[in-house]
Amino acid sequence: xxxxxxxxxxxxxxxxxxxxxxxxxxxxxxxxxxxxxxxxxxxxxxxxxxxxxxxxxxxxxxxxxxxxxxxxxxxxxxxxxxxxxxxxxxxxxxxxxxxxxxxxxxxxxxxxxxxxxxxxxxxxxxxxxxxxxxxxxxxxxxxxxxxxxxxxxxxxxxxxxxxxxxxxxxxxxxxxxxxxxxxxxxxxxxxxxxxxxxxxxxxxxxxxxxxxxxxxxxxxxxxxxxxxxxxxxxxxxxxxxxxxxxxxxxxxxxxxxxxxxxxxxxxxxxxxxxxxxxxxxxxxxxxxxxxxxxxxxxxxxxxxxxxxxxxxxxxxxxxxxxxxxxxxxxxxxxxxxxxxxxxxxxxxxxxxxxxxxxxxxxxxxxxxxxxxxxxxxxxxxxxxxxxxxxxxxxxxxxxxxxxxxxxxxxxxxxxxxxxxxxxxxxxxxxxxxxxxxxxxxxxxxxxxxxxxxxxxxxxxxxxxxxxxxxxxxxxxxxxxxxxxxxxxxxxxxxxxxxxxxxxxxxxxxxxxxxxxxxxxxxxxxxxxxxxxxxxxxxxxxxxxxxxxxxxxxxxxxxxxxxxxxxxxxxxxxxxxxxxxxxxxxxxxxxxxxxxxxxxxxxxxxxxxxxxxxxxxxxxxxxxxxxxxxxxxxxxxxxxxxxxxxxxxxxxxxxxxxxxxxxxxxxxxxxxxxxxxxxxxxxxxxxxxxxxxxx
Numbered sequence: 170x171x172x173x174x175x176x177x178x179x180x181x182x183x184x185x186x187x188x189x190x191x192x193x194x195x196x197x198x199x200x201x202x203x204x205x206x207x208x209x210x211x212x213x214x215x216x217x218x219x220x221x222x223x224x225x226x227x228x229x230x231x232x233x234x235x236x237x238x239x240x241x242x243x244x245x246x247x248x249x250x251x252x253x254x255x256x257x258x259x260x261x262x263x264x265x266x267x268x269x270x271x272x273x274x275x276x277x278x279x280x281x282x283x284x285x286x287x288x289x290x291x292x293x294x295x296x297x298x299x300x301x302x303x304x305x306x307x308x309x310x311x312x313x314x315x316x317x318x319x320x321x322x323x324x325x326x327x328x329x330x331x332x333x334x335x336x337x338x339x340x341x342x343x344x345x346x347x348x349x350x351x352x353x354x355x356x357x358x359x360x361x362x363x364x365x366x367x368x369x370x371x372x373x374x375x376x377x378x379x380x381x382x383x384x385x386x387x388x389x390x391x392x393x394x395x396x397x398x399x400x401x402x403x404x405x406x407x408x409x410x411x412x413x414x415x416x417x418x419x420x421x422x423x424x425x426x427x428x429x430x431x432x433x434x435x436x437x438x439x440x441x442x443x444x445x446x447x448x449x450x451x452x453x454x455x456x457x458x459x460x461x462x463x464x465x466x467x468x469x470x471x472x473x474x475x476x477x478x479x480x481x482x483x484x485x486x487x488x489x490x491x492x493x494x495x496x497x498x499x500x501x502x503x504x505x506x507x508x509x510x511x512x513x514x515x516x517x518x519x520x521x522x523x524x525x526x527x528x529x530x531x532x533x534x535x536x537x538x539x540x541x542x543x544x545x546x547x548x549x550x551x552x553x554x555x556x557x558x559x560x561x562x563x564x565x566x567x568x569x570x571x572x573x574x575x576x577x578x579x580x581x582x583x584x585x586x587x588x589x590x591x592x593x594x595x596x597x598x599x600x601x602x603x604x605x606x607x608x609x610x611x612x613x614x615x616x617x618x619x620x621x622x623x624x625x626x627x628x629x630x631x632x633x634x635x636x637x638x639x640x641x642x643x644x645x646x647x648x649x650x651x652x653x654x655x656x657x658x659x660x661x662x663x664x665x666x667x668x669x670x671x672x673x674x675x676x677x678x679x680x681x682x683x684x685x686x687x688x689x690x691x692x693x694x695x696x697x698x699x700x701x702x703x704x705x706x707x708x709x710x711x712x713x714x715x716x717x718x719x720x721x722x723x724x725x726x727x728x729x730x731x732x733x734x735x736x737x738x739x740x741x742x743x744x745x746x747x748x749x750x751x752x753x754x755x756x757x758x759x760x761x762x763x764x765x766x767x768x769x770x771x772x773x774x775x776x777x778x779x780x781x782x783x784x785x786x787x788x789x790x791x792x793x794x795x796x797x798x799x800x801x802x803x804x805x806x807x808x809x810x811x812x813x814x815x816x817x818x819x820x821x822x823x824x825x826x827x828x829x830x831x832x833x834x835x836x837x838x839x840x841x842x843x844x845x846x847x848x849x850x851x852x853x854x855x856x857x858x859x860x861x862x863x
Contacts, residue, residue: 378689402758409509450467469782515600518603541553556726661711663713689718732774738755837856
């Protein structure tokens with residue numbers, strides 16, 4: 170026999186490597202029907218200053234490829250080590266009868282998947298059919314988690330070894346019961362991985378990533394100076410959106426064969442205001458605002474709109490014509506509203522360098538194909554929404570996850586995956602003048618990959634994100650996470666993909682964290698405070714720059730989620746799209762509030778919402794007002810209990826006779842018997858015009 174030379178990697182406790190095998194001999198052990206057993210024996214001459222014997226056994230049947238079991242026994246350590254060795258590597262020859270048994274068999278599923286994913290296979294496969302897998306035992310338990318079912322990576326061993334048949338687009342069949350395997354078909358070895366790994370041309374180095382900070386323009390919020398909360402809100406929820414809702418509601422009523430509700434422009438604004446009111450003034454049901462009992466009754470709502478009218482608008486409110494729905498779009502009921510808000514969010518976005526891409530959940534417990542379940546999240550059941558935010562929480566763009574997206578970019582999904590593709594598409598939707606800015610984007614390990622980082626860098630964007638172990642190139646020289654856990658907290662290692670300019674850092678915090686970046690490096694080292702369980706005190710540990718930057722700028726989406734959750738709309742609906750509709754309305758209020766704060770106004774989120782609600786419910790109310798004298802003092806009049814938006818709107822302010830009261834004009838001490846019919850406050854004739862104009 171020829172001397173076989175091969176480098177082998179096995180258990181370091183027994184044998185670290187083998188250089189050559191002196192003798193190799195094949196002999197059949199048994200033969201029963203179509204089952205053949207072979208044994209190969211040989212002698213290893215040098216191994217760690219000891220001699221070792223090894224034995225390789227081949228088991229071949231008609232439904233599986235040759236399976237090789239190699240056990241190597243070192244006389245010094247008495248260790249058995251497994252090693253994948255195939256017949257070609259051992260240079261063994263089989264007889265004609267043995268080869269007939271090897272080739273006369275059906276295709277199995279694992280071979281079929283490997284054939285399809287090979288580079289030499291044309292992309293003309295239509296279906297794969299498999300035989301029922303062999304059942305080893307019966308059990309009442311589920312075969313696997315629901316989250317991973319249906320994917321190639323989650324198939325069981327029984328399924329992978331079952332018979333398979335490939336159906337091509339031209340109805341040609343490969344494999345199967347009555348179809349022999351073509352002689353030209355080259356079956357891959359059994360140990361071929363299902364996911365094809367391209368050959369790595371990566372050059373690794375220990376150089377640090379240099380932070381070349383480009384000059385980024387400062388955000389300009391001067392156009393918001395002097396704007397009231399209502400003005401900021403109506404920059405997003407403008408007349409176009411209100412008309413969209415009123416027209417869509419009328420069309421929906423006609424399709425349902427109901428009378429046209431004829432929702433007025435002002436009524437729709439009152440409807441939205443009552444929804445916003447339910448976020449901070451919650452009651453058991455939406456009817457409770459009109460109850461006779463004073464504990465839940467809201468006079469502002471009662472005077473603005475009748476209960477039955479509000480319920481009628483709730484029934485018919487729509488934003489799309491149902492006769493023109495795109496059946497391929499699962500969110501077609503909301504698509505016009507989504508497109509409008511996205512365009513307004515992007516248009517009002519004032520550039521900030523650090524952006525954050527993450528997911529948020531909108532709670533929903535009904536039935537819909539877009540509903541997701543995420544274990545361990547604060548909201549486990551609901552709709553998943555991809556969000557591109559600034560580090561302060563401003564929502565720049567968003568997209569509701571619906572699986573196969575008819576509006577998605579197929580090229581991006583193939584290159585970066587379905588989760589990261591929406592982020593790249595959102596960057597494409599930025600205005601042309603903003604695309605040229607050197608943004609820095611931060612995201613989680615669900616999205617991070619080497620291809621995505623390289624793509625963003627080529628477009629001039631910096632990118633930083635935690636990265637999963639299986640997305641790091643196989644030949645990465647970083648110490649494994651298992652070994653890093655044994656090191657002290659604060660330890661770190663860094664490698665650099667030189668040809669791409671991507672740095673990968675593994676840092677020991679409470680657990681081992683792996684972060685990849687194209688814009689941040691390790692230096693300069695900062696220090697963070699952590700509590701030491703062993704020493705029972707807080708300690709300062711070193712922290713690489715990219716880890717510190719990731720912690721600082723990654724929380725934009727979470728900050729938006731937190732702000733919205735404080736005053737989330739409380740009125741519920743029975744439509745599947747209602748929770749997304751109310752979330753978008755909350756997001757519009759949140760964005761307009763942030764814009765006003767950026768302009769220099771010192772106003773809280775609650776005050777901002779209350780101002781919008783009070784203005785809408787008082788400005789557009791259409792119910793008769795009680796003629797009783799309001800129980801207000803002169804001091805409250807002087808502090809102007811009427812909002813500026815109502816006082817200066819220039820509509821419906823008329824002089825009428827009233828009971829005796831003090832004038833609400835500035836620096837006026839007169840007692841009058843006249844009032845403004847809209848503001849419902851006492852005003853003398855000389856103060857009437859200045860009060861409504863200054």
